[in-house]
Amino acid sequence: KNQVEQSPQSLIILEGKNCTLQCNYTVSPFSNLRWYKQDTGRGPVSLTIMTFSENTKSNGRYTATLDADTKQSSLHITASQLSDSASYICVVSVTGFQKLVFGTGTRLLVSP
Amino acid sequence: DGGITQSPKYLFRKEGQNVTLSCEQNLNHDAMYWYRQDPGQGLRLIYYSQIVNDFQKGDIAEGYSVSREKKESFPLTVTSAQKNPTAFYLCASKAFFGQGTRLTVV
Numbered sequence: 741k742n743q744v745e746q747s748p749q750s751l752i753i754l755e756g757k758n759c760t761l762q763c764n765y766t767v768s769p770f771s772n773l774r775w776y777k778q779d780t781g782r783g784p785v786s787l788t789i790m791t792f793s794e795n796t797k798s799n800g801r802y803t804a805t806l807d808a809d810t811k812q813s814s815l816h817i818t819a820s821q822l823s824d825s826a827s828y829i830c831v832v833s834v835t836g837f838q839k840l841v842f843g844t845g846t847r848l849l850v851s852p
Numbered sequence: 853d854g855g856i857t858q859s860p861k862y863l864f865r866k867e868g869q870n871v872t873l874s875c876e877q878n879l880n881h882d883a884m885y886w887y888r889q890d891p892g893q894g895l896r897l898i899y900y901s902q903i904v905n906d907f908q909k910g911d912i913a914e915g916y917s918v919s920r921e922k923k924e925s926f927p928l929t930v931t932s933a934q935k936n937p938t939a940f941y942l943c944a945s946k947a948f949f950g951q952g953t954r955l956t957v958v
Contacts, residue, residue, distance in 0.1 A: 744894070774947060783858075783942055783949035829894070831947075840885075840947075842894035 742767045744843035746830050752849045757820055761846045763813040763830030771833040775804050775815045778827045778845070787815070787828075820850045855879065858943050858950035864958045865930065865937060873928045873953045875943030884926040888912060889940040889952075898941075901926055930955060 744765045753759050765773070772791045776784035788797040788804040790813070796805045801818045817824055830843040859874045877884065883902045887895040897910030901920040915934025920926055930937045938957050943950045 776949075781940075781952070781954070783856075783951045785949070786947055789947070839897070840895075842896075844892060844894045 742832075742834065742841045744830055744832050744841050746828075746843035746846050748846060749844070750847040750849070752851055753820055755820060755822060755850050755852050759817050759820060759848065761815045761817075761828050761830075761848070763815070763843055765811050765813070765830070765832045765841070765843075767811075767832040767834055767841050769835040770808065770811075771835040773804075773806055773813050774831045774833070775802070775813075776829040776831060778829055780826070784829055817848075822850050822852060824848060825850045856943055856945055856948055856950035858941075858953050860953060861951065863953055863955045865955060866958060868932045870929055870931050871955065873930070873941055873943075873955070875926045875928065875950060876924055877926075877943075877945045877948075878924065879945055879948065880923070881945035881948075882923070883946060884920070885944045886910075886916075886918065886926070886928045887942045887944065889942060895942065898928065 747762045774789045775787045777787055778784040787799050787802050790797050790806045792808050803816045806813045827845040827847050829845045832841045856877045865871045885900045886898040889895050896912050898916050899910050899918040901907035904923050907918050907920050917929045941953045
């Protein structure tokens with residue numbers, strides 16, 4: 741069964757600190773993996789996308805990594821800001837079906 | 853301004869009533885999707901359309917209906933057969949999402 745699991749479920753960090761969110765997947769055949777940021781009551785916004793051959797992708801203070809062998813990805817946030825408070829969703833795309841498998845998200849709260 | 857526009861942002865439905873959620877895109881994408889988001893759960897696929905005049909059921913299609921008469925538009929109707937419609941509904945084309953419609957049963 742295609743599944744995406746994220747950890748932790750929620751996280752509180754102090755402003756300015758770094759944090760890392762985890763994503764494990766059992767999706768096959770794999771096409772790509774995206775990390776989304778979703779503010780409360782808003783639609784998800786794509787942060788990064790990685791294909792099978794990519795190990796890392798950065799977008800400002802966000803850096804995603806992908807290990808296709810272990811089927812794990814991480815999203816590292818550097819020097820967190822209050823505006824980083826949101827849910828972060830890992831999404832894996834299944835090859836050939838344009839079907840997306842969603843994780844349940846990590847809810848991040850950045851505290852002043 | 854390119855993107856996906858959902859309306860309304862908030863919608864209230866009475867018991868036994870059908871309601872329609874609007875989704876419009878100007879990205880010239882063929883594929884469009886409707887998802888439902890509930891607290892503590894990942895997004896679940898309701899319906900998707902890969903081309904005009906064609907659409908397919910997703911994982912939780914019961915109680916919902918869609919149409920795809922134009923490439924730009926993919927409206928979702930929540931029928932009275934959907935027993936638990938209170939949720940946040942998201943429309944997407946490819947990997948781009950609209951801002952969502954929050955539907956509440958009153």
